Amino acid sequence: MSPLVRPVPGPLAATFLDLPAGSPGGSVELFLDLYTGEKPLIPARAFMLASTGPRPRTPAGLDLLTVAGKCLEGPAFGRYVAALRQALRVAIDPSQIGVLHLHHLAFGATPALMRALPAHPRIALVHGTDLIFAEAHRDQLHVLRETARAADAIVVPTGAMADHLLKLAPQIDRRKITHIPWGIPDRLLTTPPARPVRTSMSHLRLLYAGRLTAEKGAEALIRSLAPVPGVELSIAAPRGQFHALAPLLQRAGVRARFLGWLRRPQLWQAFTEHDVLVVPSTTLEAMGLVALEAQACGLPVLYQPVPGLSEALAASGVATDFTHSAALARDLDQLRTSPGLLPALRQAGYANAARYPLSATAAALSDLGRQLV
Structure with missing residues (x-):
């Protein structure tokens, strides 16, 4: 796809990174590139966590949830997911949402979003940190496997991510795995x-x-x-x-x-x-x-x-x-x-x-969402 072609918007997505706004990392930049700004590539209700310090500058279209207790394991993790779920239920009108974009198969945002909106189609998107933390933390491995089972489609940016995911969750239905490379801003x-x-x-x-x-x-x-x-x-x-x-x-x-x-x-x-x-x-x-x-x-x-x-x-x-x-x-x-x-x-x-315009990523994700709705 040419970087000049704007993707056709798909169904309104609900998506959530349980990281404080302003957190560093490629996953955060990709998330903001896709779902925020005055004219987002993918129309969405996009959420991150409110930070404990001064509120950082946030782009248009990003909502912040004030939920404490972020953690990875044990009973505290269950309480954290429940608190995230409640915050999402207050913030989102389910009738407006067409599809869930579950960035990261692990961590708290993904199970919270699935429990807050249990009837919507689910696209799970694999990032490297999901796999790294699932290898190191038993509860995160459980979340990853449950997300993979419950997702209607699983998006991997590279074949290597699919291979690694299948090692951690070998029972995945491989037909659900779709290869959509991540992209960089077209203007670049x-x-x-x-x-x-x-x-x-x-x-x-x-x-x-x-x-x-x-x-x-x-x-x-x-x-x-x-x-x-x-x-x-x-x-x-x-x-x-x-x-x-x-x-x-x-x-x-x-x-x-x-x-x-x-x-x-x-x-x-x-x-x-x-x-x-x-x-x-x-x-x-x-x-x-x-x-x-x-x-x-x-x-x-x-x-x-x-x-x-x-x-x-x-x-x-x-x-x-x-x-x-x-x-x-x-x-x-x-x-x-x-x-x-x-x-x-x-x-x-x-x-x-030039092989990886962000518009191509957005178009492929939007098309996948239309197929599932």
Whole structure:
């Protein structure tokens, strides 16, 4: 689908992320891209949690629920889901809703939304954190399996996510699984920010962008970068997570420029001011939207070939081993010294990112919803 084609709206969706508004992460950005704004791609009643601090700026179309007690396990989790269900029943008129979009097969929002609106068709959308937390927490595995059983359709952004889901919930009816890739904003594909020409390549300007949780691999990146010459590292991440990483940076002797947690246009501009995006994820990625956005801005991607990410990027990026300093040093040196390699990767990245317009994601989800209603 051309990025210029606007999807035909489907039935009004009800959807909910039980994360505080303003939370970082690709899942949140995708959620806001699809359902909020003055002219959302998918008409929806979209909900997140109200934060405990000052109310952040929220886009049009996003409603906040004030529910405390977010947790993952035990009797407290059951109470939390019940409180979410009650809040949703107060906020939503069931007669207006056509379909449920269950982002994340685990966590509290999904069972709460199904219990608040038990008669509506259900589209469950798999994200990487669902699978990671279901592996680590018994109650979340139960929620994931129950959601998979109850869903009318299960959407995966990559084949790797389907494979991983089936390992956790082997009784799933595979006919319910639909492959719909996630997408990046069409405006980024049609009018990316200008990229300044760089004449000197005395060193590589590396950028890490994202959360700094364990599965994102930042610690391995820092340890492996310590002995590598000719690189300069910038980190765009939540402030508290960066401060928690500071002792490791100091011990490793790696100087990193902290950019803060950037708003989307700021991040896109940062992409144009660096030479390589590093994505050292250790476990899996649903798709790796930040890498696709970087490619759309002309920034080549160096990545750990984990499930999901290797499928979305393949040969349009450079796969490496961030846990092996010598391998990382070799690949970085090749990027810095091989004539024409970075420009070739930029062109491959532009072509790869163009395969994933957000409008195509929205159109496919809307069409699926119309089939179920």
